[in-house]
Amino acid sequence: MNVQRMGGDGTVGKALDVLDRVAAYGRPVRFSELLEGSPFPKATTYRLLQTLVSQGMLRLDPESGTYAPGMRLVRMAHAAWAQSSLAPIAQPHLDRLSQEVGETVHLAQLDGAQVLYVDKRNRAAKVPMYSDAGKVGPAYCTGVGKAMLAFLPEAELTRVLAQQSWHPFTGATITSPQAMREELAAIRDRGHAYDLEEHEPGIRCIAMPVLSARGRVQGAVSVTTDGPGPLDDHLPALRAAVTRIAGDLRDWRFPDKGEDQEWQASS
């Protein structure tokens, strides 16, 4: 159950599929562009777009005849962000961590097989903003991604690993499930993950997962740098931040999802 694919159920599924497609282009799209690559016939796609526009989920620029995601999404997302993510709880701790380490700090959650960044503190800008919230990235070659994978229940891990692209972004990128499982074992051992230029050249980071009381992965925090300094210098601060977040998490009785499966290091 709970399959990943979309466009599945009924009209609503189709509409959301179209919505996703529009969002996927990083720019306003014309109807015809959208059409090629759409699994639905012309008239259907057209009608769905109409509906979405009338609902405010899409914005149609009448001048250029292009569609773009609408602001209603932002409004809705606020609610999601505020109550369905770690971000509100982690907020003050990220502030403090960012202060302490003086580097860019990320908070991410696992969304399907991808990493979803839900908050961020920029190194330079002393004041945060969530330009990055909502951004997604690969799980298999980012610090936060690997930190979370390492503590996933076996069944879930298998499923997620099967969905990775294993694209070799750099020479250091891990490109196979087997190699990844070894890496994850090491991460479990030492309690934190590194990303040593596996995603972007010159970018390294150290990351730790945030676990619920039951040991379920709730998210991950990372400290990123593009400089030469040793990452481990940030470990104490990072560990402290994650501990505090997990603590608050427990207190606030946050949605700790259903099944209380054991995650185990099998394989």
Add this chain to the structure above:
Amino acid sequence: MNVQRMGGDGTVGKALDVLDRVAAYGRPVRFSELLEGSPFPKATTYRLLQTLVSQGMLRLDPESGTYAPGMRLVRMAHAAWAQSSLAPIAQPHLDRLSQEVGETVHLAQLDGAQVLYVDKRNRAAKVPMYSDAGKVGPAYCTGVGKAMLAFLPEAELTRVLAQQSWHPFTGATITSPQAMREELAAIRDRGHAYDLEEHEPGIRCIAMPVLSARGRVQGAVSVTTDGPGPLDDHLPALRAAVTRIAGDLRDWRFPDKGEDQEWQASS
């Protein structure tokens, strides 16, 4: 056309209506709670919820049987935020403004009859307030709201004013369209708006609209304070920031919507 009410068209409209309802509660909701107040019968609401969950738009906590907005929304909203809003363009200018005035800074857009905050810079990171992007507020008693209303085309203004609640948040709140029109005329004259404790006691702000080349309202920026200092001190910096944002807006040839109507001070 382009009416405001929702739940209008077909299944998709209904689904989005339900989604909105869930988001409206600031917390996970039980099915039964949602049911009372839902315009749809039990079975229908149930099926819609199921669909939304399976689509990742909602998250169902199987333990407590509660629904909450899902992370897919955040992912989608990122796209909306990045391309359908002023925020990405205004980013650096907000940073600078925030630096210069040392107070809380907001960037907002008009979304229907409400003000939608799309970005923010906190004065001191000490306040455990979370990201305001996506938050909505009343248009008739906020600085950004009034600044934008003042430069709306007459037809649109009439429509928007008709949709305000005119709830008297404080003693200073403007509570009638007539009074508002006078206020708006004054705002047009001087080029900027004030909110003198009209929304929250002790909170004052000064705001200016961001206009496109054609004179259409694209958003507004405000500087907020809870202290005693004179607001006009911030005017130069605010004006400069707005000017720079508008400049970039022009360069980047940003979506300047269709009709190029005159806004006029009639009445």
Add this chain to the structure above:
DNA sequence: AAACCCGGTTCCGATATTTGGAACTTCCGA
């Protein structure tokens, strides 16, 4: 212990919606 209530879930025929191939209409550029 039986009866009862209350969320939550499922059924299923009637009904309204969606579907999508095809035709039509602008609007260009040649």
Add this chain to the structure above:
DNA sequence: TCGGAAGTTCCAAATATCGGAACCGGGTTT
């Protein structure tokens, strides 16, 4: 003037949705 591409509308057939009612599991009352 012609040809083609993008966008829009039609409409009967096919299908998904609708929603009243029944069902289920569990807790509480009688």
